[in-house]
Amino acid sequence: MTDHPTILLIGTCDTKWAELQHTRQQLLSSPVHPSPSVILLDIGREPSHHEEITIPHPSLPSPCDIDIKNDDHEPKDWASLPRQSYLEAATARTRRTIAHLRTLNQLHGILALGGSCGTTVATAAMRAACPLGFPKVMVSTMASGDIGPYVEETDLTMMYSVVDIAGTNSILTRILDNAAAAAAAMAAVQFRREQQQQQQHHHHHRHPQDNPAAAPELQRAAPPKRIGITMFGVTTPCVTAIQSLLAASPTATEVFIFHATGAGGKAMERLVREGGLDAVIDLTTSEVVDELVGGVLSAGPERLDAAAAAGIPQVVSVGACDMVNYGPPGTVPERFRGRRIWEHNPTVTLVRTSPAENEEVGAFMVGKLRRAKVPEKVVVVLPTRGLSMLDVEGGVYWDPEADGVLFRTVEEGLKGSGVEVVRREEEINDPAFARGLVEGLGRATVSTIPARPNIDPSGIKHSTAVIGIWCDISICRSAVTAASIRRILIP
Incomplete structure (x- = not known):
């Protein structure tokens, strides 16, 4: 661990040297305390010879002691490569650099400058090598348009350069100064966070009486259980409950609540893969609809993969699967003109799903959940009185036939899988349905306890409905019987 923050500055030194040099100096002279050091990584196609470059072009020897292990097959002459091959090589090298520095605990923030190519390289590497919450800033000429492909499911900060990063001027230098100040402050916070974590780690080892592993009789308070929940505006009351x-x-x-806008689902999947969630209530799976039908809020074909693969408790429902999402009304494809179309707001237009589309959605979910590592930790809860605020009796999207196809597809597809499927005679935003989801989480957590899908939620007290959820799994498996769990849940 260093005694000051370290920032990785990334850019193409062959085309943006003056701008990188200015930004480097701003970082070094930052008023934050302690002031940061800067590692400058060159990702330019042509080699540049400047003593300030810490990690130079791969064709040049490195003047520093940072040993970035190169792929033996990695091309060194980037200038002769086709553009796509250069981008791939630069991205791979940048990703390895970030990962190496983080492994050494010698990196606390990243700042990159770039046009379209530099932005592509730097953001791809940051997305791949940095966890959520790690400071990463991109000053880009591309930041005023569609930045989704650059940011994806991460918390990457984008700053629009306004003018091209092609020569310093009064506008650009102010923007670079702001970016440097932001990155330096973020890195200082990350540095202090890591220092505190290290101090806590040392304290636990120096004082074994405070270490639960060394003194089981003196157990400290367990950390909170981290639960991810997916939400849309039309399923918000359920999430609140x-x-x-x-x-x-x-x-x-x-x-952790994730807005199911495509990026939200991707973010939750990523956090599960990184070990950042202990359980998931995947209430709003509408991103699956957009992936299959062609809406604009898809989270990709990997949706529903992470929790099933991780084997963590997972409660899944079909919230907002009654709709396909598009932009303004004029963006709705012509093939949907005969459908029930609802203008949610001026920028969001919804199309009611058909029975055939719902069957496809159900089959997708079945395919994912049947591959669950621990199927006993997966519970599917179906709201038979409606999937959203719009899909209720008398509502604009009320369609029992289409919903019924979805329910039957899920139920029949999961028979014999070990996954519990529960029908509840409530609409999704009924408080009783929320209680059913939480009860399902309890059963998924204590996966050895037999399923009890016929509990009457009206007879369960608000406080006792969740008492049995977070028993320690090892204790539950060895000492807690099904009867005792029933006594906990049923007053």
Whole structure:
């Protein structure tokens, strides 16, 4: 661990040297305390010879002691490569550099400058090598348009350069100064965070009486259980009710709500893969609809993969699967003109799903959940009285036939899989349905306890419905019987 923050500055030194040099100096003279050091990584196609470059073009020897292990097959002469091959090589080298520095605990933030190619390289590497919450800033000529492909599911910060990064001027230098100040401050926070974590680690080892592993009789308070929940505006009341129920649990929980806009689902999947969530209530799976039908809020074909692969408790529902999402009304494809179309707001237009589309959605979900690592930890809960605020009796999207196809496809497809499927005679935003989801989470967590899908939620007290959720799994498997769990859940 260093005694000051370190920032990785990334850019093409052959085309943007003056701008990188200015930004480097701004970082070094930052008023934050302690002031950062800067590692400058050159990703230019042509080699540049400047003593300030810490990690030069791969064709040049490195003047520093940072040993970036190169792929033996990696081309060194980037200038002779086709553009796409150069981008791939530069991205791979940048990704390895970031990963190496993070492994050494010698990196606390990243700042990159670039046009279209530089932005492509730097953002791809940051997305791949940096966890959520790690400081990463991109000053780009591309930041005023569609930045989705650059940011994806991450918290990457984009700053628009306004003018091209092609020569310093009064506008660009102010923007670069702001970017440097932001990156330096972020890195300082990350540095302090890592220092605190290291101090806590040393404290636990120096004082074994505080270490639960060394002194089981002196168990410290367990960290909160981290639960991811997916939400749309049309499923918000259900999520609010779930939050209230979890807050009433005697065990601390930390809730992460993901807006199911494509990037939200991707972010949750990524966080699960990184080990950042202990359980998932995947209430709003509408991104699957957009992936299959062609809407604009798809989270990609990997949706529903991560939790199933990780084997964590997973409660899945079909929230907002009654709709396909598009932009303004004029963007809705002509083939949907005969459908029920709802203008949610001036920039979001919804198309009601058909029975055939719902069958496809159900089959997609079945295919994902049947591959669950621990099927007993997966519970599917179906709201038979409606999938969203719009899909309720008398609502503009009320369609029992289409919903019924979805329910039957899921039920029949998961028979014999070990995954529990529960029908509840409520619409998705009914508080009783939220209680059913939380009960399902309890059963998924204590996966050895037999499923009890016929619990009457009206007879369960608000506080006792969640008492049994977060039993320690090892204790539950060895000491807690099904009868005792029933006594916990049923007053």
